[in-house]
Amino acid sequence: MRTRRHMLRGAGAAFGAVVLGAALVLPGGSEVRAAGYYDGKDIELIVPYSPGGGNDTFARLLQTQYRACMPEAASIQVVNIPGGGTVMGANEFELLREPNGLSVLVTAGTTSYAWMLGQPGVRYSPRNWTAILGLPGGGVVYVNPDTGVKNMKDLVSTKSELVFGGISATGLDLLGLLTFEILGLDTKAVLGYEGKGPVQIAYQQGEINIDYQTTPAFIKLVRPQVEAGTALPLYTAGMVQDGELVRDPAFPDFPSFLEAYRDAYGKDPSGPAWEAYLALVSSGVSAQRQVWMHKNTPPEALAAMNAATECVIARDEFYEKGAKILAGYKPIVGEPLQRNAKAMLAVSDDVLKWLRRYLNEKYDLELSE
């Protein structure tokens, strides 16, 4: 009896000693930084695409930079959740992640478009999110000089058949398609290519003769053809700034679509197609890649994340390591970012309805109107 009581007491003392020792030794004791929201926490950057795509590369760049700017966080990981285009990952962020600031979603234009167009399976909404960082990403529409088109006036009056190649009518190609609609062109759209790379090959093969390529692809693949005389750039998608469509900063010498329209018709575009175009540009071009958190994230988390973001975009390494993925564009934060996000969400229901009906009629889709 006595021995057992002794043992228990001994065990209790030992246990107490261990706990006390652990409390003294475990983190919290040594390098104490200003107690932050993210101390010792794990952050995940959710990418709704498979590893290796443009968005994934951007997220990994962010991961390395945020890592440096948030040393108090235990870990910052990129988590790929591919599927359904971009829908699965965004759904999971919306439905299966707590708004505790530990999950961040990195989207591309197609994520916002899928929501705007009411694609089946979409259960997320950017109305429930707050934007943290945005990266613009524009593109250029170019045509094959073999069609005889030399300028915008030629474009709208040409008798040659214009054949456009794209991936789908609900992705970034929609920008190109809408510009043709606004210009009143009668282009044949061949959609279903695996990617814009195969589309570029098709262009070189002569299968298509008018195309829209995003900035990095244009610089790498099309510019040599422009120099060789086999591609003629017509206009950039442009960017929305304070409600106006302005030139793309990556191509200061190319006219924006607005200027190109004026060249062709001598007046400004108007109508539902134009409104829809502006909405699509704010959500898919002015901030093509965006980083979001849930709207009702605790304010301390938001503040900490915003501060870290300011730190990231001030780092030289961000621009050095990210030279290729940033493609010369400057990230946007703070007021301009919020204004852009608001513009995207403020799209009127009429415009959205028009857009969906247009796609359903012209491209035989089944979007819910």
Next chain:
Amino acid sequence: MFEAAAQALGLILQLDRLGWMVLGCAVGLVVGLLPGLGGTVGMSILLPFIFGMDPYSGVALLIGMAAVIHTGDTFPAVLIGVPGSAGSQATIVDGYPLARQGKAATALSAAFFVSMIGGIFGAVVLFGTLSVARPLVLALGSPELFMLAIFGLSMVGVLSVGSPLAGVVSGLAGLLIGTIGGAPGVPVYRYTFDWLYLFDGIPLPVLALGLFAVPEMLDLLAQRGQIAQGAKLTGSRLEGIREALRHKLLILRSAALGSALGIIPGIGGSVVDWIAYGVTKQTARDRDNFGRGDIRGVIGPESANNAKEGGALVPTLIFGIPGSGTTAMLLGGLVLLGIEPGPSMIKENLDVTLSIVWSLALANVFGAVACIVCAGWVARASVISANRLVPFLFIIITVAAYQSTRNWGDIIMLLVIGSVGWIMKQAAWPRAPLLIGFVLSLVTERYLHLSMSRYGLEWLTFPGVLIILAMIVIALVAGLLPDLRRRLAQARAASEGRS
């Protein structure tokens, strides 16, 4: 070009870069070994780590992995009749019967040896075609690519053991199952019954494992035997290599076929080994042993599917068009490393390209040697009693299937497809054509849609299309003729016997 190659070799032959390559090989071998996983899984494992690596090390790591997947995937194909990755399915047809005869070591080492040769051949092809690839790839437009997909599908008739009709129906069923999910080009979803899991279609590993692995496991358990019937191991690794050397021409021919097919974007991929098998069988003098353990049925596909990696890198590097799922992710890896595929790969970035070629060759050698060394010892798994082996394998298969989308759907579909596969096995309905049809479904539909969209019906008269059509007809006739002749002879003999 050659001094650039020598320089690139120097870049690769540094200790730390070789270390990365060996690490990549290790990952690739394990991924190939575990049933159902494929190159895409290996890529997903490695890609997150390479951002920021120097391009030569990063390339050594990724290529080291991609090169040896088709070496390691022979293990499960031969030993348990389960595809280790999409590229080893044809190996099962003759490899597994060899294991059942106790000759696992022979089959394995023959396969590894020819994989190495095929892989090196592929690297040489890659090197040789770098400068001439552009016109080659540009010559293949949507109509031509569609016809090539049909060519792949026509192999269905050749491969049906038994009734060509059953093979065709099975292939068509595969095409239909492949349409589940999103259509190419439009966000229209078919046969999804509003279940989000099916929006991307049935994942290939789930289908392959369900069709082949589950029925095999069930039957093994039911028979209560071991894989090697008679529980004895005959044959040896040396015998395997000797057998392989007896068919030198076959190895080279299959490697050439594999690399050529690998160059075709999208089609090459998972179908190369089937086409190689079909061609091997058709051009063999005595075909009766095929399907029952003819070593040539292992040599042909194994040489081809390693060679195809070299071919698949051609459109990947020069145009940024991936030839398969693995090369698609490799592209992503290159982007992460700051290398942009395109014309720059043969100009400014030639040294990276050539280090890719060398990594491919060296990794194949390393992978083959490592596998041959382990082969004898791993072959003993075929004498373990099924009662002990199958539960373990079943867990691996389930986890591999679940890897596809990490969703309950994977497991549900594995069981559903497994049941269908088992029924097909009992009814002796060919399952291989179903897999071919499934794999080619997206590509076939995409190119048909693009061709019709762009050209109406005009494309039927394109010269490229007509040439490939002629090839299809020749292949079908050559494949079905002997079979037809035999049936006629049998019918004649029967009627003469009666009269």
